[in-house]
Amino acid sequence: MWERAIVIGGGFAGKLAAKALSSYFQQVNILEADREYKDPVPRKRIPQGYQPHVLLKSGEEAIEKLFPQFTDELMKNGSIGSNFTRDLKWHHFGFWKDRFTGDLNMVQQSRPMLEWHLQKRVDRVSNITTRYETMVKQLIVNRKQNKVLGVLVKSFKTGMEEELYADLVVDASGFGSKSIDWLKTFGVEVKEEKVWIQLFYATRLYRLKKQERLDWTNLLISPSFPENPIGASIQTIEENRFSVTISGYANDHAPQTNEEFFAYAQSLPVSDFVNFLTQAEPISDIKIYKIPNQVRRRFDLARQIPEGFLVIGDAHCRFDPLFGQGISVAAMEALELQSCLHQTKRLDIGFTRRFHKNIAKQIATPWEMAITEAFRHPKIKGKNSFLLPFKHWYTKRLYQASAHDPFIYITLARVMNLIRTPLHLFHPKVVTSIVFGWQKKNV
Incomplete structure (x- = not known):
């Protein structure tokens, strides 16, 4: 085992990466800028925490490999089980999909519940520690050997700065990552691919006025450009609640009042969404989250990234959240990290480049799926293939x-x-x- 690994960021990608690292390092230190949290509630530094999150089957399977019986624990604590093709009522490009019992059984819950359970599992791993209210300011690199040595951090509690040393540093700090700026100071350029989608999400929690039995667990009305530019979804979550979301692209106005929220619902091509709203009552404010662009950072193409510095999760690629790919891809990347560590004997002979190339292959498919759909919208432009x-x-x-x-x-x-x-x-x-x-x- 190597001595120490540092993970920047304690979100989904950071927690999953830390578990992957824990079998190969004596110590794994997660550095998290947010405060410690004890309950499954949205976190201050995670504005998208109020929005619905989907755990795809690939992500569920990857998390289960890292944390056995994880889905069983979720179900025992109130997560909702559903069958993808039976319990999802889905309107897409003018048609309702016929529903039947297939082989894709899923679990679903709010993001705070999923993340809270993940943190509890991380806390059980003896050689993983989480240091809260700690910001990473810079990488420490041996320029002669082009090898990462650790990070310079600042404590929000004390205001003090200190150097922390490690054999491996993983940046899982999300889209706000400073990795590109850090690498620039060492002469490393990282290209970005961007598609400006100007997406808004407006989400509100509801409860049914009467405990009526619905014939679906989730309702999805997909945007079908150019005929229907608005998307809408209703996701059943724990405690008999429903996460109700309306989304729009290309800088559409986000609904901020009851009247605007309902007006968007009425503009949809089918009445099911409005019918639900008339049977339910809101139990939260409308929470709005905006995503200006999808961004893929090409660490796999960059040259001379210091050995021992890896970037995963949204820090590497931010997808269109409408497709629910981010958490699942992060889980798959963590498994890939585990696999790469299992196969290597040294961390300083092309390990960083191999890892980034491997996860670039995992990113390519969901990225292509998301941008292909985005380019249907007449106002969304970007570099695309002749196909x-x-x-x-x-x-x-x-x-x-x-x-x-x-x-x-x-x-x-x-x-x-x-x-x-x-x-x-x-x-x-x-x-x-x-x-x-x-x-x-x-x-």
């Missing part, structure tokens, strides 16, 4: 065909959950249905 018109034609037909073809729907669901590659969308049965037509049904 984009074909992708838009094929996937639109795919989405519509999946509404009434169980094989296509379950194939799509597996790809969306990152447990199958997009190549499965070109299975002969899928291609045949799309190329030679599919039976339209009424909305």
Whole structure:
């Protein structure tokens, strides 16, 4: 075992990375800028904590490998179990998808509950410690050997600065990461790929006025550009609550009042969302979160990144949260970190570059899925491939065909959950249905 690893940031990516590191380092220190928290409530430094979060099947499986029986603990403490193709009522490109019991069983809950349970599991690992109210100011690097030595930190409690040394430093500090600026001081340039989506999320918690039984667990009305630019979702979470969200792209106005929230609901192509709101009562304020862009930072292409400095999670790539990919990709990256450490004997011979290249492959698929859909919006522009018109034609037909073809729907669901590659969308049965037509049904 190596002596010490430092993880910058105690969010999802940081906790998962710390667990992956704990089998290979005597000490793992998480440095978290926020205060310690004892209850499953939104954290001050996590403004998106009020918004709905999805744990894809790939993420659930990755977390389960790092923390066995994790999903069992969630279920015992109030998480909601659902079957993806049976319990999700989904309107997409003009059609409701037929519902049936498939093989994708999921767990769902609020973000604070998921993160709180993850923190409790981290606290049980004897060689992981979390140091709160601590900000990392700079990397410490041996320039001659181009090797990271540790970090310079500042305590919010005392105002004191100190140097902390380590064999490996993992930046999991989220989109606000300073890693690109830190690397610039050592002459390392990291390119960024950006798609300006100007997305807003407006979320409010509701309870049903009467304990009526709904015939769905989740309701999703996907934006279908250009016909329907507004997205809406209702997610059942713990304590008989519903996380109700309206989203819009390209700098649309976010609803801030009851009247605006309801007006957006009325603008949707189907009435189910409005029907729910009339049966429910709000139990929170409207919480708005805005994401100006999707950003992929190409650490895999950068040269001379100091050995022993790794970047994961949103610090590496921030996805469009509408697709629910961020937590799951972070979990998959943590597993990849564990695998890379298992296969290496030294941390100073191309280890950093190999790791970044490996997770770049994991990032590529969800990134491509998200930006392909974003470019359907007439106001969203960016660098794209000449294949984009074909992708838009094929996937639109795919989405519509999946509404009434169980094989296509379950194939799509597996790809969306990152447990199958997009190549499965070109299975002969899928291609045949799309190329030679599919039976339209009424909305």
